[in-house]
Amino acid sequence: MKVQSIFAFLAVCTLGFGIPSDTDASEHSLILQSTTSTANSGLYDHLLPIFEAASGIKVHVVAVGTGQAIRNARNGDGDVLLVHAKAAEEKFVADGFGVKRFDVMYNDFVIVGPPSDPAHIAGLSDAKKALRKIAATRAPFASRGDNSGTHIKEKQLWAAENLNPAKESGTWYRETGSGMGATLNVGVGMGAYVLTDRATWLSHGNKGDFKLYVQGDKALFNQYGIILINPAKHPRVKASAGQRFIDWILGPQGQRAIAGYKLRGQQLFFPNAIPR
């Protein structure tokens, strides 16, 4: 009988800890649906404690990549949306799921690749030209393939050159359907070029022997936007807490905190909210 009582005790303990809901229904916390580059680069680890100290509000980050973040936000599973796909964000607001879109900060995309640089794109400052050379030499290229902000940017660049690499998907053009980090792992693993945002690249732990080849093109500009999920569509959205966060991040304190975040001496994100 002793064994039975031990198991009963364990059962009570674990169930007791598990069953009560531990999501916070009050406005002392909010859920931020976000792209991954801001999370994985360590920006939130720097930023959010400052906000929490100032407001007493804890920000829970669900970092899943732009496409999924927008989908989750449409379902009302969050309070604030922060991604980097302007067209998709504007549609989100136009469809009534978001209140208003604001610019928060920017950085840029870069193209990285294997030391052999088969397409000879080192040092180019014209991203479209670099992609044209990659397509021409059929050098391996690892794409996000997941309708993320990065993927959308990538598709825009190919389209501007009238190229359609998706036709050759599975040959030199490889669509991982994964996040930035996973795609970088794949690229490094197979020696393929990758278009990545600079923040993820700099903070990525598995660069292998890859080099950064292309940067500085205005077309590689990467804008991040923040939106309050519309409480009119989803009444359970914590509008007040969400708005406080947006006001803070767009305000002087938040913008300063963004600029103040450096990784190995390099600033990863550049605040560009319009002063209000």
Add this chain to the structure above:
Amino acid sequence: MPMPDALLPASISGLTFEVGNRRLVDDAHLELRPGAITMIMGPNGAGKSLLLRLLHGLIEPSAGNIEWGMRARGDDIRQRQAMVFQRPVMLRRSVAANIDFALKLRGKTDTEARDRILSTVGLQDRAKQPARLLSGGEQQRLSLARALATEPDVLFLDEPTAHLDPASTAAIEDVVREAHRAGTKIVFVSHDIGQARRLADEVIFMHGGRIFEQTPAPQFFEKPKSPEAMHFLAGELVL
């Protein structure tokens, strides 16, 4: 205390058990009266075990009638019977827990009763041991004790000592005799002629699914009514 008058006498007529086209028990007629140790004998494959299971209600007959002292069939009757199988089925618990299980089924949680029952089969020292670790003979004694714990009016035994050594066999037979003395009706299947001579008050002889005779023991062993029984007793292979 068992009151054999309640279930017995029992009258069985036309009892048949058929599988496919084969009649494994064929038109059996017999009487079960209180007081006698009834041995069912016959060669292997005679249908003795099947007959026992039919009487105990473990199998439904294809035809025929079993009339116990009480009219109703079903669980009521079976609860006042018990059976010891050829191979003992031990619960994966201690010796004592096996008896407790049977006692609890009849609404008794009395550890004193359990200890007493274990003593009658000489297993009181093994009370706390896992039942599965007992020897074959000890397991069968436990089986018997468990069956008797339910205080049955009728105790069926299906060749309980077939796989046991002489000492264990003797122990089992002693307990059976003791139970009989206390008033339990014994119906005992055996193919062991010596055992039958030791125990039987009357013998039912079966062969090929059919009952050839039901005879008081002294007469059966001296001069059985059927030639098949005679051949059997002579040690011949009865085909």
Add this chain to the structure above:
Amino acid sequence: MQDFAAAFIEAVNLLARADSDLLEIVGLSLRVSLSAVIVSCIIGFPIGAALGIGRFPGRQTLIVCVNALMGLPPVVVGLMVYLFLSNAGPLGWMELLYSPTAMIVAQTILVAPIVTALSRQVVADLHAEYEEQFRSLSVPTRTAVAALLWDARHSLATVALAGFGRAIAEVGAVIIVGGNIDHLTRVMTTAIALETSKGNLALALALGLILIVLALTVNASVAILRGASERHANA
């Protein structure tokens, strides 16, 4: 190979200094998976036993279905639970999404079929052995089921451990319904996925090694409990 050595050192390091983040993640992993296993056993043992000894029309079909459910892909379960618990879904009002409770629910859905299917087999095997004796003793069904479950406890412990193995190792379900939120719903497997996506392969591997040690510890504990119960010579 460099990564393996670095991983091993990192793992020892994390354990030695009892890294607080690590302990938090380990604690949550155990809480979620153990809860899921316990609930699955509460559901699965009686249903498995009923399937094992019952005889009713449609039983075979039900058994085939339960067996097939053992192969439910975790990510599909995660998706389905998300759709239910989402604010846009029918159970959104419960506000369970992105909580450990949601993770327990998802893992229970994964583990319950395993416990049910395997306990059915265990009970059926034991029932075959006990059945005639039980009928002879006129054991009522409920008592029979309880007796079978208790007598099969060693095999059922193994069944529970199989369920635990499935739960502690999966990432697809908990990452969708939990959100892998730092200090809230991050468990071992989602942390490993995260570190891998950040390219911190040595750390990811280290966490993996610790996860294996965790599973070993749970299994060892059960074995010790079993030994103790056997020494008590059964109650």
